[in-house]
Amino acid sequence: SEPKLEGFVPLYQSWESFYTRNMYRRVRDCWNRPIASKAGPYIDVLERKSEDHNWHLDITGKKLNVMNLGSYNYLGFSENTGACATSSIDSVSQAGVGVCSTRQEYGYSNIHKELDTVTAEFLGVEAAITFPMGFATNSMNLPCFMQKGCLLLSDELNHASLVLGSRLTGATIRVFKHNNIKDLEKKLKTAIIEGQPRTHRAWKKILIVVEGVYSMEGSIVRLPEILELKKKYKAYVYLDEAHSIGALGPHGRGVTDYFGINPKEIDIMMGTFTKSFGAAGGYIGGSKTLINYLKANSHSAVYSCSMSPPVAKQVITSMKIIMGQMNGNDGLRRIRQLAWNTRYIRRRLQEMGFIVYGNKDSPVVPVLIYYPTKVVALSRKCLAEGLGIVVVGFPATPIIESRARLCLSASHTPEMLDKTLELFDKFGTELKLKYSKKSRIAD
Numbered sequence: 001s002e003p004k005l006e007g008f009v010p011l012y013q014s015w016e017s018f019y020t021r022n023m024y025r026r027v028r029d030c031w032n033r034p035i036a037s038k039a040g041p042y043i044d045v046l047e048r049k050s051e052d053h054n055w056h057l058d059i060t061g062k063k064l065n066v067m068n069l070g071s072y073n074y075l076g077f078s079e080n081t082g083a084c085a086t087s088s089i090d091s092v093s094q095a096g097v098g099v100c101s102t103r104q105e106y107g108y109s110n111i112h113k114e115l116d117t118v119t120a121e122f123l124g125v126e127a128a129i130t131f132p133m134g135f136a137t138n139s140m141n142l143p144c145f146m147q148k149g150c151l152l153l154s155d156e157l158n159h160a161s162l163v164l165g166s167r168l169t170g171a172t173i174r175v176f177k178h179n180n181i182k183d184l185e186k187k188l189k190t191a192i193i194e195g196q197p198r199t200h201r202a203w204k205k206i207l208i209v210v211e212g213v214y215s216m217e218g219s220i221v222r223l224p225e226i227l228e229l230k231k232k233y234k235a236y237v238y239l240d241e242a243h244s245i246g247a248l249g250p251h252g253r254g255v256t257d258y259f260g261i262n263p264k265e266i267d268i269m270m271g272t273f274t275k276s277f278g279a280a281g282g283y284i285g286g287s288k289t290l291i292n293y294l295k296a297n298s299h300s301a302v303y304s305c306s307m308s309p310p311v312a313k314q315v316i317t318s319m320k321i322i323m324g325q326m327n328g329n330d331g332l333r334r335i336r337q338l339a340w341n342t343r344y345i346r347r348r349l350q351e352m353g354f355i356v357y358g359n360k361d362s363p364v365v366p367v368l369i370y371y372p373t374k375v376v377a378l379s380r381k382c383l384a385e386g387l388g389i390v391v392v393g394f395p396a397t398p399i400i401e402s403r404a405r406l407c408l409s410a411s412h413t414p415e416m417l418d419k420t421l422e423l424f425d426k427f428g429t430e431l432k433l434k435y436s437k438k439s440r441i442a443d
Protein backbone atom coordinates (compact mmCIF):
# COMPACT_ATOMS: atom_id res chain seq x y z
CA SER A 1 0.00 0.00 0.00
CA GLU A 2 3.04 2.32 -0.09
CA PRO A 3 2.73 5.10 -2.69
CA LYS A 4 4.93 4.37 -5.72
CA LEU A 5 6.31 7.84 -6.29
CA GLU A 6 9.71 8.48 -7.68
CA GLY A 7 12.10 9.44 -4.89
CA PHE A 8 9.84 7.89 -2.28
CA VAL A 9 11.68 6.73 0.83
CA PRO A 10 9.81 4.69 3.45
CA LEU A 11 9.43 6.31 6.86
CA TYR A 12 11.65 3.73 8.50
CA GLN A 13 14.60 4.51 6.22
CA SER A 14 16.69 7.66 6.20
CA TRP A 15 18.38 8.71 2.98
CA GLU A 16 21.78 8.07 4.47
CA SER A 17 21.04 4.56 5.65
CA PHE A 18 19.40 3.77 2.30
CA TYR A 19 22.54 4.92 0.51
CA THR A 20 24.89 3.24 2.96
CA ARG A 21 23.03 -0.02 2.78
CA ASN A 22 23.31 -0.25 -0.97
CA MET A 23 26.90 0.80 -0.97
CA TYR A 24 27.81 -1.75 1.63
CA ARG A 25 25.53 -4.56 0.63
CA ARG A 26 28.52 -6.83 0.13
CA VAL A 27 29.84 -6.13 3.60
CA ARG A 28 26.44 -6.70 5.12
CA ASP A 29 26.10 -9.92 3.20
CA CYS A 30 29.29 -11.32 4.63
CA TRP A 31 28.02 -10.38 8.09
CA ASN A 32 24.89 -12.33 7.48
CA ARG A 33 26.25 -15.42 5.87
CA PRO A 34 28.03 -17.73 8.29
CA ILE A 35 26.44 -16.97 11.66
CA ALA A 36 23.06 -15.51 10.86
CA SER A 37 21.63 -16.27 7.49
CA LYS A 38 18.21 -14.75 8.11
CA ALA A 39 18.05 -12.67 11.25
CA GLY A 40 20.94 -10.24 10.75
CA PRO A 41 23.93 -9.61 12.96
CA TYR A 42 22.07 -8.83 16.15
CA ILE A 43 23.42 -9.76 19.52
CA ASP A 44 21.22 -10.38 22.51
CA VAL A 45 22.99 -10.31 25.83
CA LEU A 46 21.43 -13.20 27.66
CA GLU A 47 23.04 -12.73 30.99
CA ARG A 48 25.92 -10.80 32.45
CA LYS A 49 28.39 -12.61 34.65
CA SER A 50 29.49 -9.59 36.64
CA GLU A 51 31.93 -11.26 38.98
CA ASP A 52 34.33 -12.17 36.20
CA HIS A 53 33.26 -9.34 33.89
CA ASN A 54 32.07 -11.70 31.17
CA TRP A 55 28.98 -11.95 28.99
CA HIS A 56 26.67 -14.77 27.99
CA LEU A 57 25.55 -13.93 24.49
CA ASP A 58 22.93 -15.29 22.19
CA ILE A 59 24.03 -14.50 18.66
CA THR A 60 20.99 -15.31 16.61
CA GLY A 61 20.60 -18.75 18.07
CA LYS A 62 24.22 -19.48 19.01
CA LYS A 63 24.88 -19.35 22.75
CA LEU A 64 28.34 -18.04 23.59
CA ASN A 65 30.27 -17.23 26.73
CA VAL A 66 32.60 -14.35 25.95
CA MET A 67 35.11 -12.08 27.68
CA ASN A 68 33.88 -8.53 27.71
CA LEU A 69 36.31 -6.10 26.10
CA GLY A 70 33.58 -4.04 24.55
CA SER A 71 31.72 -2.08 27.22
CA TYR A 72 32.68 1.09 29.06
CA ASN A 73 32.81 -0.37 32.54
CA TYR A 74 36.14 1.38 33.08
CA LEU A 75 36.45 1.02 36.85
CA GLY A 76 34.43 -2.19 37.09
CA PHE A 77 31.64 -0.62 39.16
CA SER A 78 28.94 -2.21 37.05
CA GLU A 79 28.83 -5.19 39.39
CA ASN A 80 25.93 -7.12 40.84
CA THR A 81 27.67 -7.49 44.18
CA GLY A 82 29.63 -5.14 46.44
CA ALA A 83 29.01 -1.76 48.03
CA CYS A 84 27.39 -0.09 45.00
CA ALA A 85 24.87 -2.87 44.44
CA THR A 86 24.04 -3.08 48.16
CA SER A 87 23.46 0.67 48.47
CA SER A 88 21.22 0.66 45.38
CA ILE A 89 19.16 -2.21 46.78
CA ASP A 90 18.80 -0.37 50.11
CA SER A 91 17.68 2.79 48.32
CA VAL A 92 14.86 0.88 46.64
CA SER A 93 13.43 -0.07 50.03
CA GLN A 94 13.77 3.56 51.09
CA ALA A 95 12.68 5.49 47.97
CA GLY A 96 11.38 3.02 45.38
CA VAL A 97 12.52 2.79 41.78
CA GLY A 98 10.84 5.71 40.04
CA VAL A 99 10.12 9.22 41.28
CA CYS A 100 7.34 9.94 38.76
CA SER A 101 7.97 13.66 38.87
CA THR A 102 10.38 16.34 37.66
CA ARG A 103 12.97 17.84 39.98
CA GLN A 104 11.01 21.10 40.13
CA GLU A 105 7.86 19.39 41.30
CA TYR A 106 8.11 16.36 43.62
CA GLY A 107 11.00 14.46 42.02
CA TYR A 108 13.88 15.91 44.04
CA SER A 109 14.59 13.74 47.09
CA ASN A 110 17.44 13.64 49.60
CA ILE A 111 19.18 11.11 47.38
CA HIS A 112 19.14 13.54 44.43
CA LYS A 113 20.37 16.35 46.63
CA GLU A 114 23.21 14.16 47.86
CA LEU A 115 24.06 13.17 44.28
CA ASP A 116 24.32 16.83 43.20
CA THR A 117 26.51 17.66 46.21
CA VAL A 118 28.79 14.63 45.86
CA THR A 119 29.14 15.24 42.10
CA ALA A 120 30.21 18.87 42.69
CA GLU A 121 32.70 17.71 45.32
CA PHE A 122 34.01 14.99 43.01
CA LEU A 123 34.49 17.45 40.15
CA GLY A 124 35.98 20.17 42.32
CA VAL A 125 33.47 22.80 41.17
CA GLU A 126 31.03 25.05 43.03
CA ALA A 127 27.84 23.22 42.07
CA ALA A 128 26.43 20.46 39.88
CA ILE A 129 23.09 19.38 38.46
CA THR A 130 22.35 15.79 37.46
CA PHE A 131 20.07 14.34 34.79
CA PRO A 132 18.64 10.86 34.14
CA MET A 133 20.25 10.51 30.70
CA GLY A 134 23.72 11.38 29.42
CA PHE A 135 22.61 11.92 25.84
CA ALA A 136 19.92 14.38 26.92
CA THR A 137 22.39 16.18 29.19
CA ASN A 138 24.21 17.30 26.04
CA SER A 139 21.38 17.64 23.60
CA MET A 140 19.01 19.46 25.96
CA ASN A 141 21.47 21.73 27.78
CA LEU A 142 23.55 23.13 24.96
CA PRO A 143 20.50 25.11 23.74
CA CYS A 144 20.32 26.76 27.19
CA PHE A 145 23.73 28.33 26.67
CA MET A 146 23.79 29.20 22.98
CA GLN A 147 21.28 30.80 20.65
CA LYS A 148 21.10 32.53 17.28
CA GLY A 149 23.87 35.11 16.98
CA CYS A 150 26.33 32.93 18.91
CA LEU A 151 29.21 30.95 17.44
CA LEU A 152 29.78 27.32 18.37
CA LEU A 153 33.13 25.74 17.51
CA SER A 154 32.85 21.98 17.55
CA ASP A 155 35.52 19.28 17.22
CA GLU A 156 34.81 17.22 14.11
CA LEU A 157 34.68 14.01 16.14
CA ASN A 158 32.25 15.21 18.79
CA HIS A 159 29.61 12.70 19.90
CA ALA A 160 26.16 12.60 18.29
CA SER A 161 24.54 14.06 21.43
CA LEU A 162 26.80 17.12 21.16
CA VAL A 163 26.09 17.45 17.45
CA LEU A 164 22.34 17.25 18.04
CA GLY A 165 22.51 19.71 20.94
CA SER A 166 24.62 22.10 18.87
CA ARG A 167 22.11 22.02 16.03
CA LEU A 168 19.25 22.68 18.44
CA THR A 169 20.91 25.87 19.69
CA GLY A 170 20.27 27.77 16.43
CA ALA A 171 23.81 29.19 16.75
CA THR A 172 26.26 29.27 13.86
CA ILE A 173 28.31 26.06 13.98
CA ARG A 174 31.84 25.76 12.67
CA VAL A 175 33.63 22.46 12.86
CA PHE A 176 37.38 22.34 13.48
CA LYS A 177 39.74 19.46 12.69
CA HIS A 178 40.00 16.86 15.42
CA ASN A 179 42.12 18.10 18.34
CA ASN A 180 43.83 20.52 15.95
CA ILE A 181 44.78 23.68 17.81
CA LYS A 182 45.97 25.50 14.66
CA ASP A 183 42.65 24.98 12.94
CA LEU A 184 40.73 26.02 16.05
CA GLU A 185 42.78 29.21 16.33
CA LYS A 186 42.22 29.94 12.63
CA LYS A 187 38.47 29.68 13.19
CA LEU A 188 38.68 31.89 16.31
CA LYS A 189 40.72 34.52 14.43
CA THR A 190 38.14 34.56 11.63
CA ALA A 191 35.41 35.02 14.21
CA ILE A 192 37.17 38.07 15.64
CA ILE A 193 37.92 39.57 12.19
CA GLU A 194 34.23 39.22 11.31
CA GLY A 195 33.46 41.65 14.11
CA GLN A 196 36.06 44.27 13.25
CA PRO A 197 34.28 46.53 10.75
CA ARG A 198 31.46 46.87 13.26
CA THR A 199 31.37 48.63 16.57
CA HIS A 200 30.35 45.51 18.48
CA ARG A 201 31.49 41.87 18.66
CA ALA A 202 30.32 39.79 15.71
CA TRP A 203 29.25 36.97 18.02
CA LYS A 204 27.37 37.33 21.29
CA LYS A 205 29.18 34.30 22.69
CA ILE A 206 31.78 31.90 21.36
CA LEU A 207 31.68 28.36 22.77
CA ILE A 208 34.33 25.72 22.12
CA VAL A 209 32.83 22.24 22.48
CA VAL A 210 35.23 19.33 23.07
CA GLU A 211 35.37 15.88 24.66
CA GLY A 212 37.87 14.61 27.24
CA VAL A 213 38.63 11.27 25.58
CA TYR A 214 37.31 10.60 22.09
CA SER A 215 35.67 7.20 22.00
CA MET A 216 36.54 6.26 18.41
CA GLU A 217 40.10 7.60 18.42
CA GLY A 218 41.26 7.06 21.98
CA SER A 219 42.72 10.58 21.84
CA ILE A 220 42.83 12.96 24.79
CA VAL A 221 41.76 16.57 24.31
CA ARG A 222 44.60 19.11 24.18
CA LEU A 223 43.07 20.96 27.07
CA PRO A 224 45.94 23.25 28.15
CA GLU A 225 46.21 24.75 24.65
CA ILE A 226 42.45 25.05 24.29
CA LEU A 227 42.28 26.94 27.58
CA GLU A 228 44.95 29.35 26.34
CA LEU A 229 42.88 30.03 23.23
CA LYS A 230 39.77 30.43 25.35
CA LYS A 231 41.47 33.22 27.33
CA LYS A 232 43.08 34.84 24.30
CA TYR A 233 39.83 35.02 22.29
CA LYS A 234 37.40 35.43 25.21
CA ALA A 235 35.50 32.24 24.45
CA TYR A 236 33.82 29.68 26.71
CA VAL A 237 34.64 25.97 26.93
CA TYR A 238 32.17 23.05 27.15
CA LEU A 239 33.94 19.81 28.09
CA ASP A 240 32.21 16.42 27.72
CA GLU A 241 33.98 13.98 30.03
CA ALA A 242 31.84 10.91 29.29
CA HIS A 243 34.91 8.74 28.68
CA SER A 244 37.44 10.50 30.89
CA ILE A 245 35.70 11.11 34.21
CA GLY A 246 36.70 8.37 36.63
CA ALA A 247 39.01 6.84 34.05
CA LEU A 248 41.76 9.43 33.71
CA GLY A 249 44.10 11.24 36.08
CA PRO A 250 45.86 10.05 39.24
CA HIS A 251 42.65 10.57 41.28
CA GLY A 252 40.21 9.57 38.54
CA ARG A 253 38.85 13.10 38.21
CA GLY A 254 39.21 13.24 34.44
CA VAL A 255 41.24 15.40 32.07
CA THR A 256 41.67 18.32 34.47
CA ASP A 257 43.20 15.91 36.98
CA TYR A 258 45.32 14.40 34.18
CA PHE A 259 46.77 17.76 33.14
CA GLY A 260 46.82 19.24 36.65
CA ILE A 261 44.37 22.01 35.71
CA ASN A 262 41.94 23.66 38.12
CA PRO A 263 38.46 22.40 37.06
CA LYS A 264 37.06 25.87 37.76
CA GLU A 265 38.85 27.07 34.62
CA ILE A 266 36.34 25.11 32.53
CA ASP A 267 33.08 26.99 32.09
CA ILE A 268 30.86 23.95 31.61
CA MET A 269 31.94 20.53 32.85
CA MET A 270 29.73 17.78 31.46
CA GLY A 271 29.94 14.03 31.91
CA THR A 272 27.93 10.83 32.08
CA PHE A 273 27.42 8.18 34.74
CA THR A 274 27.16 5.38 32.19
CA LYS A 275 30.84 4.53 32.00
CA SER A 276 33.16 4.73 35.00
CA PHE A 277 30.30 4.77 37.52
CA GLY A 278 28.46 1.77 36.08
CA ALA A 279 25.11 3.56 36.26
CA ALA A 280 23.04 5.87 34.02
CA GLY A 281 22.57 9.62 33.63
CA GLY A 282 24.68 12.72 33.21
CA TYR A 283 25.80 15.87 35.01
CA ILE A 284 26.78 19.45 34.43
CA GLY A 285 29.20 21.12 36.83
CA GLY A 286 30.22 24.75 37.05
CA SER A 287 29.61 27.93 39.01
CA LYS A 288 26.59 28.24 41.32
CA THR A 289 25.05 30.87 39.04
CA LEU A 290 25.38 28.60 36.02
CA ILE A 291 23.78 25.64 37.80
CA ASN A 292 20.92 27.76 39.18
CA TYR A 293 20.29 29.01 35.66
CA LEU A 294 20.08 25.42 34.41
CA LYS A 295 17.75 24.37 37.23
CA ALA A 296 15.25 26.90 35.96
CA ASN A 297 15.86 26.67 32.22
CA SER A 298 17.05 23.21 31.21
CA HIS A 299 14.43 21.22 29.32
CA SER A 300 15.96 18.09 30.75
CA ALA A 301 15.47 19.40 34.31
CA VAL A 302 12.10 21.07 33.90
CA TYR A 303 10.25 18.67 31.61
CA SER A 304 11.79 15.31 32.43
CA CYS A 305 11.48 13.07 35.49
CA SER A 306 14.51 12.98 37.73
CA MET A 307 16.85 10.05 38.14
CA SER A 308 15.78 6.68 39.52
CA PRO A 309 16.93 6.56 43.21
CA PRO A 310 18.87 3.24 43.00
CA VAL A 311 20.74 4.58 39.98
CA ALA A 312 21.57 7.78 41.87
CA LYS A 313 22.75 5.72 44.83
CA GLN A 314 25.03 3.64 42.59
CA VAL A 315 26.70 6.86 41.41
CA ILE A 316 27.03 8.29 44.92
CA THR A 317 28.62 5.12 46.25
CA SER A 318 31.03 4.67 43.36
CA MET A 319 32.11 8.33 43.61
CA LYS A 320 32.69 7.98 47.35
CA ILE A 321 34.77 4.86 46.73
CA ILE A 322 36.87 6.68 44.12
CA MET A 323 37.35 9.62 46.51
CA GLY A 324 38.51 7.20 49.22
CA GLN A 325 35.58 8.02 51.52
CA MET A 326 34.41 4.39 51.45
CA ASN A 327 36.09 0.96 51.09
CA GLY A 328 39.59 2.14 52.02
CA ASN A 329 41.86 2.39 49.01
CA ASP A 330 39.68 0.29 46.68
CA GLY A 331 39.01 3.36 44.50
CA LEU A 332 42.68 4.12 44.06
CA ARG A 333 43.39 0.46 43.35
CA ARG A 334 40.80 0.46 40.56
CA ILE A 335 42.19 3.66 39.01
CA ARG A 336 45.73 2.24 39.05
CA GLN A 337 44.62 -1.14 37.72
CA LEU A 338 42.81 0.51 34.80
CA ALA A 339 45.86 2.64 34.02
CA TRP A 340 48.12 -0.43 34.13
CA ASN A 341 45.77 -2.56 31.97
CA THR A 342 45.44 0.26 29.45
CA ARG A 343 49.18 0.77 29.00
CA TYR A 344 49.94 -2.94 29.01
CA ILE A 345 47.51 -3.93 26.26
CA ARG A 346 48.36 -0.94 24.08
CA ARG A 347 52.10 -1.54 24.35
CA ARG A 348 51.83 -5.28 23.65
CA LEU A 349 49.59 -4.74 20.62
CA GLN A 350 52.05 -2.22 19.20
CA GLU A 351 54.94 -4.60 19.81
CA MET A 352 53.06 -7.23 17.81
CA GLY A 353 52.86 -4.84 14.85
CA PHE A 354 49.30 -3.55 15.12
CA ILE A 355 48.58 0.10 14.45
CA VAL A 356 46.90 1.47 17.55
CA TYR A 357 45.39 4.95 17.65
CA GLY A 358 45.20 7.35 20.54
CA ASN A 359 46.96 8.31 23.71
CA LYS A 360 48.83 5.76 25.85
CA ASP A 361 46.61 6.60 28.85
CA SER A 362 43.27 6.29 27.07
CA PRO A 363 41.18 3.30 28.23
CA VAL A 364 39.72 3.18 24.72
CA VAL A 365 42.16 1.30 22.48
CA PRO A 366 41.33 1.43 18.75
CA VAL A 367 43.21 -1.15 16.66
CA LEU A 368 43.29 -0.28 12.97
CA ILE A 369 41.93 -2.90 10.57
CA TYR A 370 41.28 -0.58 7.59
CA TYR A 371 39.28 -2.93 5.33
CA PRO A 372 35.54 -3.26 6.13
CA THR A 373 35.52 -6.96 5.19
CA LYS A 374 38.36 -7.75 7.59
CA VAL A 375 36.40 -6.08 10.38
CA VAL A 376 33.66 -8.61 10.01
CA ALA A 377 36.07 -11.51 9.84
CA LEU A 378 37.97 -10.40 12.97
CA SER A 379 34.81 -9.88 14.98
CA ARG A 380 33.49 -13.26 14.00
CA LYS A 381 36.73 -15.07 14.79
CA CYS A 382 37.00 -13.35 18.18
CA LEU A 383 33.44 -14.24 19.11
CA ALA A 384 33.97 -17.85 18.12
CA GLU A 385 36.94 -18.00 20.53
CA GLY A 386 35.08 -16.25 23.34
CA LEU A 387 36.29 -12.65 22.97
CA GLY A 388 33.71 -9.85 22.71
CA ILE A 389 35.09 -6.67 21.10
CA VAL A 390 33.38 -3.78 19.33
CA VAL A 391 34.21 -3.27 15.67
CA VAL A 392 33.46 0.03 13.97
CA GLY A 393 33.45 1.17 10.40
CA PHE A 394 31.81 3.69 8.09
CA PRO A 395 29.87 5.92 8.78
CA ALA A 396 31.17 6.03 12.39
CA THR A 397 34.75 6.17 11.04
CA PRO A 398 36.22 7.25 7.68
CA ILE A 399 35.65 4.62 4.96
CA ILE A 400 39.14 3.09 4.98
CA GLU A 401 39.73 3.41 8.70
CA SER A 402 37.66 0.56 10.08
CA ARG A 403 38.85 -0.52 13.47
CA ALA A 404 38.39 -2.81 16.43
CA ARG A 405 37.83 -0.97 19.66
CA LEU A 406 38.93 -2.49 22.93
CA CYS A 407 37.58 -0.92 26.11
CA LEU A 408 39.71 -1.66 29.12
CA SER A 409 38.43 -2.12 32.65
CA ALA A 410 39.92 -2.37 36.12
CA SER A 411 38.05 -5.70 36.30
CA HIS A 412 40.16 -7.29 33.58
CA THR A 413 42.59 -9.78 35.07
CA PRO A 414 46.11 -10.32 33.64
CA GLU A 415 44.89 -13.74 32.37
CA MET A 416 42.04 -12.10 30.44
CA LEU A 417 44.38 -9.55 28.89
CA ASP A 418 46.91 -12.19 27.91
CA LYS A 419 44.19 -14.35 26.35
CA THR A 420 43.00 -11.30 24.38
CA LEU A 421 46.53 -10.60 23.18
CA GLU A 422 47.04 -14.24 22.22
CA LEU A 423 43.87 -14.18 20.09
CA PHE A 424 44.80 -10.86 18.49
CA ASP A 425 48.23 -12.22 17.66
CA LYS A 426 46.72 -15.31 16.01
CA PHE A 427 43.97 -13.52 14.07
CA GLY A 428 46.18 -10.56 13.26
CA THR A 429 48.56 -12.92 11.45
CA GLU A 430 45.75 -14.85 9.75
CA LEU A 431 44.01 -11.72 8.49
CA LYS A 432 47.25 -9.78 7.84
CA LEU A 433 46.37 -6.99 10.24
CA LYS A 434 49.88 -6.29 11.48
CA TYR A 435 50.55 -3.32 9.26
CA SER A 436 53.37 -1.81 11.26
CA LYS A 437 56.78 -3.30 10.59
CA LYS A 438 58.48 -1.87 13.63
CA SER A 439 57.04 -1.71 17.10
CA ARG A 440 55.95 1.77 18.12
CA ILE A 441 54.94 3.31 21.39
CA ALA A 442 52.27 6.00 21.17
CA ASP A 443 52.97 9.40 22.66
Ligand code: PMP
Pocket residue numbers: 133134135136138159161211215240242243272273274280281282
Ligand atom coordinates in the same frame (compact mmCIF):
# COMPACT_ATOMS: atom_id res chain seq x y z
N1 PMP B 1 28.85 11.99 25.36
C1 PMP B 1 29.74 11.11 24.86
C2 PMP B 1 31.12 11.59 24.49
C3 PMP B 1 29.40 9.75 24.70
O1 PMP B 1 30.29 8.90 24.21
C4 PMP B 1 28.08 9.33 25.06
C5 PMP B 1 27.64 7.90 24.90
N2 PMP B 1 28.55 6.94 24.88
C6 PMP B 1 27.19 10.29 25.55
C7 PMP B 1 27.60 11.60 25.69
C8 PMP B 1 25.78 9.89 25.91
O2 PMP B 1 25.79 9.31 27.14
P1 PMP B 1 24.76 8.19 27.64
O3 PMP B 1 25.12 6.93 26.95
O4 PMP B 1 25.06 8.17 29.08
O5 PMP B 1 23.39 8.66 27.34
